[in-house]
Amino acid sequence: AQSVTQLDSQVPVFEEAPVELRCNYSSSVSVYLFWYVQYPNQGLQLLLKYLSGSTLVESINGFEAEFNKSQTSFHLRKPSVHISDTAEYFCAVSEANAGNMLTFGGGTRLMVKP
């Protein structure tokens, strides 16, 4: 069975600084990888996904993540964060040929300070 580990439960960072949220997964088969964002009192929103092809994927609001198969990682990065990026971020994995069942990590709270 697959599992997802988000190594940092909280990441404080100043506005306009770069940030990296770490995600490692464990699976014996091919996987699809996702990052979701959750703002307070809201559901999850898909930020970006890796299904196949280029290992570097980007979102429309400046985030990017790189799939590293050898290190089983899918870290999320942004070169310059804004106050509005303050939220909980979840990494998730779905095994190939297993349908739409997502396994989530424990989440990382990104706290952007002015």
Place this chain on the structure above:
Amino acid sequence: DAGVTQSPTHLIKTRGQQVTLRCSPKSGHDTVSWYQQALGQGPQFIFQYYEEEERQRGNFPDRFSGHQFPNYSSELNVNALLLGDSALYLCASSLWTGTSINEQFFGPGTRLTVL
């Protein structure tokens, strides 16, 4: 497009009671999945419904059951509530893809508190 909607927003129950949560999928979607998100944790998959049948199930006891209606909406039922069932219950909808993957859209959730 209303997106995924869930009701009620909040719910308070006592131990031993039963609860029903409801979900309407995004327009055009035919598959509904339910997740439990305990405070401070990531969501955990409960089960998935397609064509009114449970297609996949996570590691949850039989106290958790569901239903999907012909209009694709879904209910999550939890019997004999325990304090540990207190959580945010998220519904996600998508198009059925069999063994393949498709983007899931999440609702805002129902916050269940068990006293």
